[in-house]
Amino acid sequence: MLQPFGSDLWLCDGPTVTGAAGFRFPTRMVVIRLPDDGGLWVWSPVAVSQELRAEIDALGPVRHLIAPNNLHYTFLAEWAAAYPLARVHAAPGLSETVAGTSIHHRLGNVPDPEWSDALDQVLVPGNRITTEIVFFHRDSSTVIVTDWVQQIPSGWFRGWRALVARLDLMTAASPSVPRKFRLATTDKTAARKAVQYILEWEPERLVFAHGAPRATDGLQTLRNAFQWLLR
Template identity: 55%
Template sequence: MGFRFPTRMAVLSLLDGGLLVWSPVALTPGLRQAVDAIGPVRQIVAPNGLHFMFLGDWADAYPEAAVIVAPGVRGKVPDLRAATEFGAEAPEGWAGAIDHVLIETKIMTEAVLFQRHSGTVLFTDLLQQHRPGWFRGWRGLVARLDGMVGAAPAVPRKFRVALRDRAAARNAVRQILNWRTKRVVMAHGAPVTRDAPAFLARAFRWLRP
C-alpha cells in the first residue's frame, strides 16, 4: 500500500584516502566488490530517519568503519553497534573537507552534506524529483500534490508543513546557499549539474521571509 521508488547511494572520498558511504542501499556482492575496489570504507552515514534499512548490514560488513546517523535513527535500528549522532560539530575527519547542516521536521531530521573539493551537496529526501509516470493511480495523484514529481526537484509539501522551527531551517538553508556548490546529488532524482547555486536558491525560495 505504500510508495516504492528508486533510491541513490553515494560514496565520497575522505582526506585520508578512505571512503564515506552515504545513504547505503542493499549490500549485494557486486556492490561490495565495486566499493572495495575504490578504497577502504571508513564511515557509513544514515543522513535521515527514513534511510536506515540497510545500515546494519553495512555496519556488520565493515566493523572498522565509523557509523554516523541523523537524530532518530538509533532507536529504529536496535541492534546497531555504537554510532555517532549528528550534532553541530563536524564528525571526526570532516573538518575542512565536509560540511553539514541539520534541518528538522516532525517527520525526520535530515543532515545535508557538502563535500568541499568536489562542490557536491547531498540531499536525501528534502529535495526530490521522480520520473513522470513512475507513480500510477492514486499514488500518482498524491505524488503530484506533494511535489515529488514536477519540472524541477523540489521540497515535498509534507516536509514544508512539518518544519519544527522555520527560523532554524532558514538559517540552515542560508548556510547551504553560501556553499560553493557545483552539483547537487539527491537520493531520489537526477543530479543537478548546471547552475546548481541558482537551482538551490529557487528550490528554497518558499522558505525565505
C-alpha cells in the same frame, strides 16, 4: 554500479524501497574518498551485493557509514555487518533498535574530525517528519541532500499514488521540497537559518536521494527549491 560524479565522489543507484502506504522510492548512495588516508565515507547505503563490494573495496577501506535522517537506514545494518570496522553515524531520531545496528556517533552541525577537511555539514531542524543532515563536499562542490529536495520522474507512480505525488510536488517539473515537509516545518526560523548556511556554500553540483543528480546549477536549483521558505 559506481558512477564517478566529481573529484573522489561516486554515485550508486540501488533497488527501490517501499515506504508508507505502499509508495516505492528509488535509492541512491554516495561514496566519497577522504583525502587523509583514502578511507571511504558512505552516505545512505544501498543494498549490498558482491559486485558492489568489489568496486567499493577497490577504492579503499570503508571508514564511515552515514544515515543522514531517520528514514534512510534500510541497508545500514547490512553494511555495518559487511564492514565491522566502519563507524556508524546517524541523524537524530534514528534509534539502534530501528536501525538494527550500533550507532557510534550522532550527526549534528559539526563535522567529524575525520572528514572535516573534506566535508561540511548542517542539521536542518524544526520538522515533524525528520531531522536531516545536509552535507557539502568541497573538492567537487557538491551538496548532498536526502529527502528535503526531491524530483521523482513523472510516471514513476501509478493510480492514486501518482496523484498524491504530483500534489505533494514529489514529481514536480523541477526539484522541489515536498509539500508534506513544508507543512511539517514547525520552526521556519531555524530551518531558514540552516538553508541560508547551505546556500553560502555556493555549490555547483547537487545530489539528492530521490531524483536525477545535477552536475551544474546546484546553487540556483536549491534557491528555487527553498523559495517558499526564504521569501
